[in-house]
Amino acid sequence: MDCEFKRVDVWPMTRGGTSICWQLGQDVHFNEPYHFYVDFGQPATDEWLTLNAEPIVDDCCYTDICQRTWSDLNTGYYRVRLVLPSAPGMPVYKSQPAPSSGHMDRKDWLIARDIMRREYLQQRKVDGTQGFLLKRKQFGMACPRCLDWDTKEVRDSDCPVCYGTGFVGGYYPGVEYWITGVPGKNRRIDAGSPPRGNSSDMVNQPPRCILYPQIDTRDIWIQANSDERWIIDGYSVISEYRGVPLIAGVKLKLAPATDIVYSVGIEPVSSSSSQSTTEVSKGLDDPYEEW
Numbered sequence: 634m635d636c637e638f639k640r641v642d643v644w645p646m647t648r649g650g651t652s653i654c655w656q657l658g659q660d661v662h663f664n665e666p667y668h669f670y671v672d673f674g675q676p677a678t679d680e681w682l683t684l685n686a687e688p689i690v691d692d693c694c695y696t697d698i699c700q701r702t703w704s705d706l707n708t709g710y711y712r713v714r715l716v717l718p719s720a721p722g723m724p725v726y727k728s729q730p731a732p733s734s735g736h737m738d739r740k741d742w743l744i745a746r747d748i749m750r751r752e753y754l755q756q757r758k759v760d761g762t763q764g765f766l767l768k769r770k771q772f773g774m775a776c777p778r779c780l781d782w783d784t785k786e787v788r789d790s791d792c793p794v795c796y797g798t799g800f801v802g803g804y805y806p807g808v809e810y811w812i813t814g815v816p817g818k819n820r821r822i823d824a825g826s827p828p829r830g831n832s833s834d835m836v837n838q839p840p841r842c843i844l845y846p847q848i849d850t851r852d853i854w855i856q857a858n859s860d861e862r863w864i865i866d867g868y869s870v871i872s873e874y875r876g877v878p879l880i881a882g883v884k885l886k887l888a889p890a891t892d893i894v895y896s897v898g899i900e901p902v903s904s905s906s907s908q909s910t911t912e913v914s915k916g917l918d919d920p921y922e923e924w
Contacts, residue, residue, distance in 0.1 A: 637661050638728035643711055643735050644845055645742065651697040654846060655713045655728060657772040662785070664775055668716040671695045674730070676708050688716065691773045692805055694846060701733065709733035737875055745874040752843055752872075752880055756811040765899055766810035766846070767853040770800040777801075791893045807899040810854060813841040815863075816885055839882035841871070853894050854885065862888045862895055 637657055644652040653671055668688035672681035689695055701709055710730035717724050735742060755761065776795035779788045787799045796803030842848065852865045863885040872880035888894050 637715060637726040638713065641711070641713055641728045641731040642847070643731050643733060645702075645733055645735050647700065647702050649698045649700045651701075651711075651733065652694060652846065653697065653711050653713065653731075654694045656693065657715075659771075661772055662775060663717055663720070665717060665719045667691050667773055668718055669695070670714045670716065671697070672712050672714065673697070673701065673733070674710050674712070676710065681712070691770070691802065693768065693771075694805075736877065741875050745877060745879055748872060748874060748879050749843055749845065752813075752841070753811075756813050756843075761811040761813045762815045763857040764810055764812060765807035765855045765857065766848065767804040767807050767855065767894075767897060767899070768846070769804055769849065769851050769853070770798050770802060771849075773800040773802065775800065793893075793896065796893050796897055804853060804897055807855065808846065810842070810846075812854065812883065812885075815840055815856065816887070840885055842868075842881055842883050844870075844878050844881050848881070848883065853888075853897065855899065860895075862892070864888050864894070 639656045639658045641653065641655045644654075646652075655669070668690060669692065670688060671684045673684055674681040684697055684699075685695065697711075710732055712730045713728040715726040737745060775782075775785075776787070776792060776799050778794045779792040780786070780795070780799050781788055785799070787795070787797055790797040795801055798804070848865055848868060850865055850867055854863045854865060855861070856863070864887075866884045866886045868881040868883040870878040870880070871882050872878075
């Protein structure tokens with residue numbers, strides 16, 4: 634059964650650090666914790682290796698830190714299973730297998746990865762701002778306090794249980810996320826041509842970010858050095874390759890100090906997540922030939 638899953642995206646790293654993200658359909662509603670398992674398998678077989686011994690509870694992303702490619706051929710697949718342990722019969726829903734190489738061949742992926750690598754280095758070495766991305770929940774346990782059970786609409790935007798999202802917890806745990814050109818920090822001066830003389834206009838440069846992980850409107854970005862919380866109000870792709878979006882200009886709106894999003898905590902990452910982040914960062918800083 635794969636009708637519950639809307640999509641599964643794979644962002645591969647040859648030496649480990651492959652990110653698998655998934656999204657459920659909008660009509661999927663279960664009033665209990667969602668338990669996810671990620672499997673890895675080879676083509677033309679029905680044998681799958683479960684990568685996480687403990688279930689991923691109410692989350693939408695997993696990082697495979699192991700190296701699974703040892704040659705030029707990358708033929709593995711990932712799939713995601715949704716398990717409802719409290720439901721009668723403990724139903725299991727499976728996604729369609731997604732290739733471990735993503736949706737590009739090796740040559741195209743190396744080019745796309747180099748584009749992201751250059752942007753990554755620009756962020757960390759030059760003018761990027763460190764922060765944390767809180768992805769808004771789009772599925773999970775329905776809020777028992779403010780959600781209208783008939784219309785599925787949120788009746789309290791300041792709800793302390795779901796933070797106005799309609800799902801318990803409101804947001805997934807924060808992940809490190811850099812943005813270049815935070816509003817108010819980076820401006821460009823366009824000098825007018827004659828006969829305007831020395832007059833000039835201040836033009837805001839749109840903030841830039843790498844679409845990894847993928848962002849959505851109404852996600853939250855927290856500036857690390859000030860705890861200012863910015864609502865992602867939209868974005869436009871400014872760099873893509875083979876139809877895959879890589880870099881975007883993002884529209885940020887500063888949340889007022891009274892907004893409920895300031896009550897959302899940043900959960901500490903687990904040891905496995907820390908190891909995954911280290912592996913990914915190391916891979917991006919390595920020489921191109923070492924990828």
